[in-house]
Amino acid sequence: MDMVRRSSYKELETDVLVIGGGSAGVTAAIAAAREGVNTLLVERYGFLGGTSTQVLDTFYGFFTPGSHPRKVIGGIPDEVITNLKRYDAMLIRPNTYGAGNGITYNPDILKIVWESLAMQAGVQILFHALAVDVETDQGRITSVFLATKSGFLRVRPRVVIDASGDADIAALAGVPYESAANGPVQALTTTFRLLNVDTQRALQISKNELHERMAQAIVEGGYNLPRKEGSIHITPLPGTMATNMTRVVNIDPTDIEQLSWAEIEGRRQALEYFRFLKERIPGYENAHLAGLSVQIGVRESRRIYGQYRLTREDVLAARKFDDAIAQCGAPIEEHHSGADTRWEYLPEGETYHIPYRCLIPLHCDGLLVAGRCLSADHDAHASVRSMGQCMAMGQAAGIAAAWAIHHHTTPSEVSIPSLQNRLRQIGAILD
Template identity: 80%
Template sequence: MDIWQRKPYKEIEVEVLVVGGGAAGATAAIAAAREGAATLLVERYGFLGGISTQVLDTFYGFYTPGSHPRKVVGGIPDEIVEALAQHDSMLIRPNTYGAGNGITYNPEILKVVWETLAIRAGVKILFHTLAVEVSVNRERIETVTAATKSGFLRIRPRVVVDASGDADIAALAGVPYESASHGPVQALTTTFRLLNVDLQRATQVTRKELHERMAQAIAEGAYDLPRKEGSVHISPLPGVMATNMTRVVEVDPTDIEQLSQAEIEGRRQALEYFRFLRERVPGYERACLAGLSVQIGVRESRRIWGRYRLTREDVLNGRKFEDAIAQCGAPIEEHHAGKDTRWEYLPEGETYHIPYRCLLPANCEGLIVAGRCLSADHDAHASVRSMGQCMAMGQAAGVAAAWAAQHKTTPAEIPISRLQERLRQIGAILD
């Protein structure tokens, strides 16, 4: 029997379905539930946070770069940071490349913070649940089928928030998108953490010195280091440093064979960078590998075609939009196939708006995307994908989804002034 002909173990109806429990999805679910919508969040791992707990340990995008940083993200994201602070599990530090202050945290504590806020808001969470099929009728999603340990689950939502990162739901629903088949996507990175580091000596190694040591090691042929300007930074944990060094290139993250090979290559590179640090950099002589990222970090995969497409020019010119739902001052940070990273900055203190239309697919009603799968070109995406902006987009998507579900309308028909008013009321910073 065809597996798709099997009867699902359960059918459920919800007002808002959020697919993906990363920074965007978890925030979206919290926002939707707080607005009174019956909200279901499905996540393929056994914890929330996505890249924020699987790969990284720093929120970027909360502050503008430059000598006078300005906070541009607020609301639910503030509550996340405050909860981390209550656990003595965060610190604010300058970005290695001048891209604005980062909020570095303990990812293990963050897992609990995300789910605590979600549960308190009334979100129903299903872990170990992967959305695999979508049925569409007249350009509107009718059902989403998910694979679980208990069997196939069929969900009938009024509104869906696709926060899968890879625009999985949008792609299954036939929404047009750009991906690796249309041009290069950014490199992937396996991160790792080191314990038993002599912090006093390690933190005295400047970025310039670290990169010079990398360049020398590469020139000597002693190490295979694909990226010559990777970074290592302090964490809230004593004696622990976190890295962002490896570079796996020319991978389509939506191709399972390529992604599998990327996971293997990322871990191989991580051990090589670990060897380099122990043997060539002061302070790391007695360091131990504390852990590799749960999965390889994917910066870019599918980017949908929405009702508006954010462009490179919008970013660098600090463009403002009437349907703004968030703002961003992060530079374009492109991790290309070379050994370095391309950085392009906005004017000092400047930001651009993220239009609500970038979250709305061009040809699918009842669907909102949030996070790095928004509608943007390659260069704009290299700025707007920052974690703070993903959280801000999730917050807007959750409020909009709840409003649409409760008013039995579509996300595109929501009065933008109403959405913006509500976002400001809950602490979002739109201007």
């Protein structure tokens, strides 16, 4: 974009600009607005929630795995759950693979819950807007350019929170990162829901038996099932089951041509897994395909380099940090290019800390990241990317951004004790 055209754009100013209305971004926007700063939330779809409403129907990471689950996420995320309960739109269930209890919900109700909490906090929401460029001055973002149905908009923020999932803003601003260009990233998944399932009969089929029947169907021929495992679970809706089965591998989610192909392949696989369930698994004989995920689910794309980089060793050693803003007990869950998934667990009941420094990108003042684009290596990312942790990171980023504005400083200079005290005051669980 040339500067002549840029100068004619409609301009907006805000204290905090949040890019991406997923679990991390909405929570960040709510937290910042409640701290008394003007907050603009930009989302490319026409609803909030990101993966939580586009792809999945379960929050993971709220509880530690194991025989004695412990709740490790609190604050604004608790309000989300409370509002879902009000609509009788959630349930708690064991994770299929032992990754801790999951909170399964109705994604359409969640869209309204996210929206209501954001509006009540005073967040300004811009739907159908995509961040496409930035301007920087001496290492600080001065403008973010949005493509919209109304034309291009130029937003001048004091602090930016990149909750795009793909670290789009950080990458545009020159922040170093790792991506598919540096090594394999996790597989992508198109989810789907089934109606008219005889859930009583379907639930009699164990995980192991389901996988055995998959393997048998593949050997006998007639089914193309790349992932020889996967899960299907109950939902708050009677007779409705939701899946996490398909696997599209060797894709760079930041490459538009590869991502486009992945969308097509994911839907093709979804239809094949549906056919398998209907023909081979009791309880699904009269099932109907009720809906595909709005977009294919992306687990991993860009991971920035921040002031600290969370590592595999940190996760498995349950390491603690002085600048903790959240904790996580989720296992390393790597959906690699093979037919199975690699799981590695922390010691029973243990958690590790997520350092605030993982949200502060290198070489860019006035920018925070929140969600799955945080600073972490591949294996650590495979644990910390759960939506519970993304919400907790967003909560911390929003409060930190507001603190920086109130104190006329940058996010990297935020008082850690002040940030932690405020997080505890609103219900976050740091230890």
